[in-house]
Amino acid sequence: MVILLILVLVILVVATIFVSALTASFSSLEARLDRLETGAPIELRRNGDGAATAVGGSTGRAAFDLAGHDLSGQPRTAAVVNVEHFTLLAFLSSGCSTCGRFWSQLSRGEEPDLGLDTRLLVLAKGEDAESMTALREVATGVDVLLSTEAWRHYEVPGTPFFILVDGRSGTVRGEGTAMGWDEVRNLVALGRGDASIVTGVSTAAMKPTSDAEREAIIDQILMDAGVFPGDASLYPGTTPPQEGTP
């Protein structure tokens, strides 16, 4: 009898532990789903040093050009690949409180200084997944590209979320969430490897590629004018080198 009682008690304890674990797991899952539905910011993986912005593990993946509409429903596309500049994609929603700070600053025309060749492109979901009335209220005067497809392509986990694209290589150079523009500027500086965005000290003079870029520009100007490598006009008073000659 005593053995049976002990057995029943053991079964009861095990069942209680099992039910508690299941309930806790369900609550956690439900909370995450709530966050996704309301567009509330999702805490992303952070770097080992606890940096506020997180450069995602998928950095280096291919970027895509974007197509959608503006706030008045007029069609637009945006080129982020095969361009000479970086593009910072800012994924914002009308419902998340953190996004509110970004919207209000952008509405006042206060765009962050991201460096000369970084374009800021603000994105929101299309009318199939976003309240246009709420969006027009928070995004007054902001040039927004509405594209739910863009969120899918870039696998945006929540808002606010920022992705830095290198237009020359066509790849993602950094991504993460942020609480303010200072953190976004850190992400851009990390992604570009250019501290001047944060420190204000330009490194342009130290750019090792400047000579090569200048040479490429001169080559292009000459070719546009019909002067190709080996052209006699490039060797006044001498004989042009023959092909294969060092």
Next chain:
Amino acid sequence: MTATLHGFGISATLPRGFEGRISRLKPVDPLSAAAHLHAPAVGTETTQPFLHIANVPLPAQRDTFGGGVVEMLKPEHVFIALIEYGPECVGTNLFQEHGLPRSLSAHSFSRRRLQRIVPGQSGSQSFFTDHSRAFCLYIVAGSHGRVGSMVHQVNRILRSISIDARVPT
């Protein structure tokens, strides 16, 4: 991946590096529609769509003929505008050519064909009617000297543009 633009009965497929916007300005006098309801003799103000394509970022605020964009063009850049005119223009001498030009040559461009002269730039203007809609095709090349090397890219874009019959306003 190329992007496709479609709106107001106009569509275009853009090569990599190019972006586009199809816009239509709001009437300057929104009261004209209300006035027309009360007094039919009062004409209503209507606006027509325009398509902009360029290999530079296109800002929200742009003039129909590219003000706000052409100033940013570097020698390797090009700006294309397809601007629709009102139905009253269809059949007039200026728009007597039929169909959107699909194959321009370097000779189609001149420094004097710019709507607004910017040193070094070159422009091309064509007026035509397509599907009973009157249009101006206006193109600005960032460098007159480079027109020859970019005209094939412009033609590729022009060949991708399709115009439908007039859409209800």
